[in-house]
Amino acid sequence: MSADVLLGLQWGDEGKGKIVDVLTPKYDIIARFQGGPNAGHTLEFNGIIHVLHTIPSGIFHDGNLNVVGNGVVIDPVIFKKEIDALKKMGVDVKAKLYISKRAHLIFAYSSFN
Numbered sequence: 001m002s003a004d005v006l007l008g009l010q011w012g013d014e015g016k017g018k019i020v021d022v023l024t025p026k027y028d029i030i031a032r033f034q035g036g037p038n039a040g041h042t043l044e045f046n047g048i049i050h051v052l053h054t055i056p057s058g059i060f061h062d063g064n065l066n067v068v069g070n071g072v073v074i075d076p077v078i079f080k081k082e083i084d085a086l087k088k089m090g091v092d093v094k095a096k097l098y099i100s101k102r103a104h105l106i107f108a109y110s111s112f113n
Contacts, residue, residue: 017041017057030058030066036073036106050089054079059086059096070102077108 004027008014021043024030037053044050045060052059054074056066068074086093 017043017052021057021060024058024061024064027058028064030056030064031069032056032067032072033069034071037075037078050085052082055082055086055093055097059091059093064096066097068097068099068103070100071104072100073104073106074099075106075108 004023008016018041020030020041032054039053041052041057042049043052043057043060050060054068054072056068058064059066083093
């Protein structure tokens with residue numbers, strides 16, 4: 001089995017999400033392996049703009065699995081908003097998205113003085 005890796009070596013904003021979206025039909029698994037909700041992949045389909053922060057940009061295509069891997073940081077509030085938006089579009093998130101048990105969760109908190 002072989003694997004290809006698309007890795008950005010800049011500070012982000014290289015267009016990785018768009019490139020993954022174009023290449024997705026050629027692959028069975030699309031995975032994020034690092035990063036957090038500060039990332040953003042902006043994609044446009046049929047004049048509608050979609051922004052993903054945690055979920056891999058391959059989620060819009062049929063016939064592949066999307067994985068949120070070990071090194072990804074998940075903000076559950078942002079993650080739920082992404083899932084809700086995808087469901088409204090008819091994306092079967094439950095069938096197409098897998099989350100590693102070793103992905104990291106972050107929570108909003110404030111300190112009280």
